[in-house]
Amino acid sequence: MLKFASRYSRIGKFTPQEVAFMEEIFYQNPDIHGFYGKRTIPSITTKINKKDVVKIPHTGHYLFRGHSKKSYKRVISDVGKSLILTSGVRGVPKQMNLYFNKIKRTGGNISLASRSLAPPAYSYHSVGDFDVGKIGWGYKNFTVSFITTKEFWRLRQLSYISMRYTINNKEGVRFEPWHVKII
Numbered sequence: 001m002l003k004f005a006s007r008y009s010r011i012g013k014f015t016p017q018e019v020a021f022m023e024e025i026f027y028q029n030p031d032i033h034g035f036y037g038k039r040t041i042p043s044i045t046t047k048i049n050k051k052d053v054v055k056i057p058h059t060g061h062y063l064f065r066g067h068s069k070k071s072y073k074r075v076i077s078d079v080g081k082s083l084i085l086t087s088g089v090r091g092v093p094k095q096m097n098l099y100f101n102k103i104k105r106t107g108g109n110i111s112l113a114s115r116s117l118a119p120p121a122y123s124y125h126s127v128g129d130f131d132v133g134k135i136g137w138g139y140k141n142f143t144v145s146f147i148t149t150k151e152f153w154r155l156r157q158l159s160y161i162s163m164r165y166t167i168n169n170k171e172g173v174r175f176e177p178w179h180v181k182i183i
């Protein structure tokens with residue numbers, strides 16, 4: 001990520017302060033921001049191996065080969081083709097990008113951001129979980145409205161998957177009916 005940034009004029013080389021801030025965010029315990037989930041990634045330089053993931057057609061997202069992909073296929077065949085992958089594997093740079101964008105949108109409120117998106121070292125998207133939604137529903141798939149869809153209710157009937165972030169979960173994360181718990 002650091003190498004790519006320095007090659008693109010629109011981004012530019014990260015300053016030592018920016019790198020230090022990324023490291024601080026990555027390694028600190030986010031309980032100070034009200035996030036109580038488990039760490040899923042040990043090191044800021046942990047890489048996701050390209051040969052361990054596979055691109056899912058028509059989604060723009062990747063899943064881990066094996067258990068995640070198998071579960072996704074089973075979910076689609078049980079729920080129907082109106083359900084689709086809306087977010088799959090996320091490595092450190094991707095989660096960090098989403099997290100910092102979330103902080104920006106909350107006006108710098110790290111605590112509020114951490115309750116709607118896991119900090120970079122704490123995402124289960126880095127180890128197998130994925131998000132699903134109803135085709136054509138766009139951003140509404142990431143709102144509570146998702147529970148009004150028949151796709152959601154079919155999902156709830158499946159015994160081999162569950163919901164990672166239920167209402168009032170211990171991790172401190174908002175209710176996320178679209179996030180499928182795999183591991």
Ligand SMILES: [Zn+2]
Pocket residue numbers: 087125130131178179180
């Ligand atoms: Zn998710």
